[in-house]
Amino acid sequence: MTQVKSTSSTNEGVNFISFTKSYINGQWVEGNSGRNYDDLNPFDHSTITSIPIASKEQLEEAFQAAKAAKKEWAANTKLRQDVLKNFIQYLQNNQEAIINTLVLETGSSVLKSQIELHLTTSLLEESLKIVDSLGKVKTVDPTMPGKVNHVYRLPLGVVSTIAPFNFPLFLSIRSIAAALALGNTVVHKPDIQAGLSSGSVIAKGLEESGFPAGVFNSMLTDIQEIGDAMLEHPDVKLICFTGSTAVGRHIGRIAGGSFKRVALELGGNSPFIVLKDANIDQAVKAAIFGKFLHAGQICMAINRFIVHEDVYDEFAKKFVEHASKLPYGNPQDPTTIVGPLINQVQLDKALNKIDKLKAAGADVLLEGQLVGNVLTPYVFGNVDNSSEVAQSEFFAPIAVLIKASSDEHAIEMANDTEHGLSSAIFTSDLARGEELALRVEAGMTHVNDQTVNDLPNIPFGGVKASGVGRYGNPWIIDEFTETKWVSVQEQERQYPF
Known part of the structure; x- marks a missing residue:
C-alpha cells in the first residue's frame, strides 16, 4: 500500500519560481526539447525565470505513467481521501507563496489572487464529497422476473487537462480535483505563460501530499512542441479544456473522430441587463466588479452592458464615475485593482x-490610457449590439454600453450572440427577474448580481458556442465517470426460441 506523507506546516517559505521542470511519474524532469520559454512578468516584462520546454517524447512518458497508475489509484478510496485532504492543507500552509506566484506570473492583483486561492480550496473541499462515488450500486426495478439490475460508476482512466492563463490555478484544479477524486489519473498541460501557477504549484503540492507516482503529471510544454498529442493520445478518455471557442471547435473535431469525451468551457459574451x-x-457596484476584476480577463466577465433607455444616462454617469477611480498599476501593490494584460498580443487586440469602437462612432464616455503595460478602464456608450466588436469577447478593461428600448428588447439583444456562458439581470421585481432569467440563452443567469460567479456545488457551464458539459457536484460525476449496467439473472429465464 502506498505510504501517505503528512503535509508539513513549515513550507511557507517555498519558492515556486524555482520549479521550472515538468513533473512526470513522480519525478521533476527537465524539459529536453532543446528550447526554453522565458516566463515574463506581465507588468514590466522582466524575466521571472526560464522554463525548459518538455518534448513530445516526455509527454508520451507521462501518458504511460498515468496509464500504469490508474488501476491502483482507482481501487484505493481511503488513499484518495487522505491525500486530497493533505493537498488542501498544503495550499493553506503556502498561501503567501502561491499568491505571490500568481501576482508575479499572471499580473493578477492581490485581491484576485486571494479570490482564486479561496475558490480553489473550496472546490477541493467539495471534491472530497465525491471520492466515494465509485462503485456505488443502484438497484433498478426489474422489468422481468428474477433479474436484479445494478448501476455502477467507474473511473474513465486517463484524463487530459488543458488550462488557460487567466485563472490558472483554479481552472486547472476544477478538472484535476474531480478527475483524481473519482479515481482517474491526469496528464496536465498548463498555458506556459502561467506554467508555474498552473502546473508547478499543483505538482509540488500533490507531491508533498503523498500522491503516488504517475497519478498526476504536469507538462511544461507548448503546442509548437507537442501539437495535438494531448488530444489524440489513444489512452486519453476525457479532454478537459478551458479557453477560446476556436480551439474548442478544433478539440471537438478531434475528439469526435475518436469518440473521446470532452468537457469544454469556451468563450463568453456575457450580457449585464439593467431593467428600468x-x-x-447597486447595479453599478456589481457592474464594476464583474467588468474590471483581473482587468476583464475572465471568460464570465461582463462583455456587454444592455441598459433600458429610461435609466441609461443615470447608469452611464455613475458607472463612469466609479470606473475612473479604480486604482491601477503594479499588481504587487495590494491596493491595485486593474493590473496589466497577460501579454503584448492581448494588449494589441x-x-x-x-x-474600431471609435471608428464606428461610439461615444467615448471614459478615455483610458496606456500606462506602461497597464491599460486603464475605457467606457464606450451607444454601441451597436450587432457590431463586430460587441459580438467579440474583450478580455480587457473595456466596457461597452448598449441602449435598449424596452425590457423585451434587452432580452432579445442579450441573446443575439453565438455565446451563452454567464449573464445577469438587475431588477426590483425578483419574480419577474427569475422569469426573464429563464429566457436568457446562457448556462447561468444571476438576478441582481454580476456575471462572475462560481460555486463548487452548482452546475457550472455554458450553452451554444460557450461550451459542453457541467462542472460542480454532483453534475461533475457524470462527466468524469462511466456508468455501467450489471444485471444478475437469479432465476432461469425462459426464451421464445
Missing part, C-alpha cells in the same frame, strides 16, 4: 478594439 426598475447604485 433596477436599483442603479484590446487597442485594436478601442480603435
Whole structure:
C-alpha cells in the first residue's frame, strides 16, 4: 500500500519560481526539447525565470505513467481521501507563496489572487464529497422476473487537462480535483505563460501530499512542441479544456473522430441587463466588479452592458464615475485593482478594439490610457449590439454600453450572440427577474448580481458556442465517470426460441 506523507506546516517559505521542470511519474524532469520559454512578468516584462520546454517524447512518458497508475489509484478510496485532504492543507500552509506566484506570473492583483486561492480550496473541499462515488450500486426495478439490475460508476482512466492563463490555478484544479477524486489519473498541460501557477504549484503540492507516482503529471510544454498529442493520445478518455471557442471547435473535431469525451468551457459574451426598475447604485457596484476584476480577463466577465433607455444616462454617469477611480498599476501593490494584460498580443487586440469602437462612432464616455503595460478602464456608450466588436469577447478593461428600448428588447439583444456562458439581470421585481432569467440563452443567469460567479456545488457551464458539459457536484460525476449496467439473472429465464 502506498505510504501517505503528512503535509508539513513549515513550507511557507517555498519558492515556486524555482520549479521550472515538468513533473512526470513522480519525478521533476527537465524539459529536453532543446528550447526554453522565458516566463515574463506581465507588468514590466522582466524575466521571472526560464522554463525548459518538455518534448513530445516526455509527454508520451507521462501518458504511460498515468496509464500504469490508474488501476491502483482507482481501487484505493481511503488513499484518495487522505491525500486530497493533505493537498488542501498544503495550499493553506503556502498561501503567501502561491499568491505571490500568481501576482508575479499572471499580473493578477492581490485581491484576485486571494479570490482564486479561496475558490480553489473550496472546490477541493467539495471534491472530497465525491471520492466515494465509485462503485456505488443502484438497484433498478426489474422489468422481468428474477433479474436484479445494478448501476455502477467507474473511473474513465486517463484524463487530459488543458488550462488557460487567466485563472490558472483554479481552472486547472476544477478538472484535476474531480478527475483524481473519482479515481482517474491526469496528464496536465498548463498555458506556459502561467506554467508555474498552473502546473508547478499543483505538482509540488500533490507531491508533498503523498500522491503516488504517475497519478498526476504536469507538462511544461507548448503546442509548437507537442501539437495535438494531448488530444489524440489513444489512452486519453476525457479532454478537459478551458479557453477560446476556436480551439474548442478544433478539440471537438478531434475528439469526435475518436469518440473521446470532452468537457469544454469556451468563450463568453456575457450580457449585464439593467431593467428600468433596477436599483442603479447597486447595479453599478456589481457592474464594476464583474467588468474590471483581473482587468476583464475572465471568460464570465461582463462583455456587454444592455441598459433600458429610461435609466441609461443615470447608469452611464455613475458607472463612469466609479470606473475612473479604480486604482491601477503594479499588481504587487495590494491596493491595485486593474493590473496589466497577460501579454503584448492581448494588449494589441484590446487597442485594436478601442480603435474600431471609435471608428464606428461610439461615444467615448471614459478615455483610458496606456500606462506602461497597464491599460486603464475605457467606457464606450451607444454601441451597436450587432457590431463586430460587441459580438467579440474583450478580455480587457473595456466596457461597452448598449441602449435598449424596452425590457423585451434587452432580452432579445442579450441573446443575439453565438455565446451563452454567464449573464445577469438587475431588477426590483425578483419574480419577474427569475422569469426573464429563464429566457436568457446562457448556462447561468444571476438576478441582481454580476456575471462572475462560481460555486463548487452548482452546475457550472455554458450553452451554444460557450461550451459542453457541467462542472460542480454532483453534475461533475457524470462527466468524469462511466456508468455501467450489471444485471444478475437469479432465476432461469425462459426464451421464445
